């Protein structure tokens with residue numbers, strides 16, 4: 390695992406803060422950084438989100454960017470209560486975008502109880518760190534007639550996993566409560582045209598940020614939740 394050396398200078402820190410503000414349009418279902426409506430805190434520890442984003446940006450500049458960023462992510466989710474106190478307890482399906490840039494995308498994703506996400510690719514490396522609940526991944530690979538499942542990995546709180554550039558996975562929250570994770574991608578996740586596969590026919594279909602947004606909105610509607618957060 391690569392080590393993380395140094396942090397951005399103060400000017401870079403300001404850029405990060407400005408960048409976080411600039412991507413507010415990507416917030417599908419905002420879970421404010423500091424919300425007065427956040428439920429009861431668990432302990433006193435609280436993740437410093439701005440510092441976390443800065444550390445990820447610095448690690449992304451290392452020679453092994455994915456390993457470096459995964460190390461930052463692993464450290465963050467090792468104290469899941471601190472993440473919950475900063476991001477809030479998940480209450481609906483949503484993506485809380487912390488950074489959206491050409492070389493790095495970071496968001497917190499929350500899955501409703503027993504939510505499923507069809508097979509999809511990213512076309513860039515991905516790191517997933519769970520801070521509450523559980524996320525089951527089925528791993529797929531292309532085959533002569535589409536895609537074929539070949540592996541699985543169950544991620545619990547404090548776990549961090551790495552997916553390579555060519556990964557195809559589907560995701561399930563098997564629990565009767567919400568799951569929350571921090572997802573980090575080595576590229577511009579929301580502006581990359583990717584693929585997803587119909588969960589029954591396994592027919593390949595186009596996917597992008599709007600498609601993902603629609604999936605989350607439908608999930609909240611299915612459960613009778615307010616889709617506007």
Ligand SMILES: [Fe+2]
Nearest residue numbers: 509510511558
């Ligand atoms: Fe994914």
